[in-house]
Amino acid sequence: MIEVENLTVEFGRGAATVRAVRGVSFTVAQGESYGLVGESGSGKSTVLRAIARINPEFGGTIRVNGTPLTSKRSRDEARRMQMVFQDPYGALHPRHTVDAILREPLEIHRVGDKDRRIKAALSDVGLGPEFRFRYPHQISGGQRQRIAVARALILEPEILLLDEPTSALDVSVQAEVLNLLKRLQRERGLTYLMVSHNLAVVAHICERVAVMNRGRVVEELTASTLRGGEPAEAYTRQLVSATEGYDREAVRGYVTYE
Amino acid sequence: MTEARLLEVEDLRVTFRTPHGPVEAVRGVSFSLGRERLGIVGESGSGKSQTGRALLRLSARNGRVSAKKMVFDGIDLTNASERTMRRIRGARISMIMQDPRYSLNPVVKVGDQIAEAYRIHTGASARKARDRAMEMLETVRIREAGKVYDLYPHQVSGGMGQRVMIAMMLIPEPDVLIADEPTSALDVTVQMQVLALLDDMVRERGMGLVLISHDLNLVASFCDRVMVMYGGRVMEVLEAGRLHEAQHPYTRGLLNCLPSLEHPQHMLPVLTRDAGWLEEAR
């Protein structure tokens, strides 16, 4: 479904160049959930943004359904692939009602039967019709994130790119959104590519996980290896140990991996 | 904890006037803070941030704050003058705000924002401030601090933005730090390193730390005491190490909805709330 080969992304020019992604490769099968974890600034979001063509410049190849992506985004692509952003406060236009937010993709892609689809999208994410004409500031963070998921799903894409969809949410709302994502995937056979720094969240949703550091994938492992077994790479082991809670001595022992 | 209390709060209330009637965001919260790490946990909207903001008189304009007692290092915060508050804010009590991207000025380089914070509090020269800001970026484990200094907020990753905020708040070396979700966008290892940094400031400089977080595991392993909030009230205060043995159904509910690496679950239990919790705490 998604094949990424030797992806590179650079920002800036000359001495100030930031090599955010340096030769990343992985493939995600149809209906699979694939996770990207790793250090802050290691290029996880940048990989997603390159696939969604929000950063249009990239090197290497990205194939979706066998077709290579060019740096120009085609309109149909939005129908196949959608993205959910990390920050539920920033992802919804402050002056648009929920109705306008969900209507927008339908208008852009000239899809008919808008009212029925909007109602269905709301109920898919477990929100009642009373939310339809509210402004984002009138709903909670978890509800906003569900609206963002509804917007991503309304064109019935096959692929969802999720950039830390729950890190801004509290644990009870996180549980709701994670359950929602699981249910939608089961019902619709969606393909997920999900970025998160929370290993437990990634292991909950994803079958396979790539660990990134400094713009490279250091290891690819399955959720069950992540859960119980011994990851091969020292960097991943450090990541797992950090997940177990704060331990002053352990932190002193952290090594910076290049 | 018998040593001097840095901060004592009794019966803190914050009420917002809204077109839909008053919203009681905080209803009678009492706590005290020594030179320790106090965690505040609770679901979204439980009044954690508003508690922190009220201490620094940073509540939104439509908010009313009242308290029987609110004392910082002998200074009565309930009726301190605005001038006193300005001297305290940032210099003696700092707050790392939630949503770093909203707190950073989008059109000023992140490094300059940190340097500016330093200059305001010390009146240092531009050169010196720049060096200090650079050092601070390194202290919060930002790699290639020199490059990051010149980036604008939209060019840094979520986690970097958060660390920039932390650097900005730590640079005046405050006595009390209120950190509102300071590490929610950081990956686990950097998160631990940043916490270790805060830990050092508590141990070596005797700073008092209030850590507001959703992450119960983190708070349980990092803090000394934990205060659990729901609907603007304190449900219980526990020793952090015993958080996992909590008895209150609300705390148990919060613990249960965490996905866990060791125990895979197909679907996560969600929290069921009980209006009675607000009553019994009276």
Add this chain to the structure above:
Amino acid sequence: MSAAADPQGAGLRAWLRSPSPASTWQARAQRAYLGWVAFRANPIAMAGLLIVVALVLAAIFAPLLTGSRGLDPDLPNRLLPPSAEHWLGTDQLGRDIYDRLIWGSRVTLYIVGLVSIIVAPIGLAVGTLAGYAGGWVDTVLMRIVDIFLAFPRLILALAFVAALGPGLENAVLAIALTTWSPYARIARAEVLTIRKADYIVAAEAQGASTWRILRKHVVPLCLASVIVRLTLDMAGIILTAAGLGFLGLGAQPPLPEWGAMISTGRDFLYDQWWVPTAPGAAIFLVSLGFCLLGDGLRDVLDPRSGEA
């Protein structure tokens, strides 16, 4: 929720305050209503609104409020002091000053309205395009803005009027040409802060065209600051128009333009003070009204002053 209010009012209020509106229309009405509630709580802003509304009413109902259009000379009754018959006295041609003031409000509104219609769209278009597109488009557009900003406004307006010839329309055009540039600046600054916001990126990822993003996402957010600035600028616009009128370059006699009225009345300042003072007071009052209104609008419209 007040049970005491009469049932109909309570019904409307409940509709305006319902936490779950049933249509986009209701949601918009609610936002306007909440803005109005906040605005109403500000007495100074209300005073400004009152003055502006009075100006508009005076312009609309001028024929009902006055006995003449104040255009025809009546030389026997020159320079009469205020009296029951001539509330504000008469001018050097014996025309009733009160009548001229009331009819003059039409001229003022005409200037204000025309300038806004020209200035706001040009400023918004240039500013949002520059901010959103960035790169060389930004550089070129902003240099043009800088050129306009570099000249003092009145002098530039004078030069334009000198080139176009005196007259009300030309004065308006000159004022508009000299006022639009700060709007481009404001709009651009506003766009730069939201340019990288996730909701703009999300719209791009949906395949929205640049035109659509500007129209539906960017402009609505800039509109508030532009409207506020425009209201605050009104005083300046009225004063510039009056200044041009005063110099004989704006409205031509016998049109009752307030600035021109001061200009012809200034010869009588010592002996018949009311002749220049009345239009001066009118200019002062209306400018003040717009300033106060603008200040109040800023509190209500500015998205940063808290939506909740």
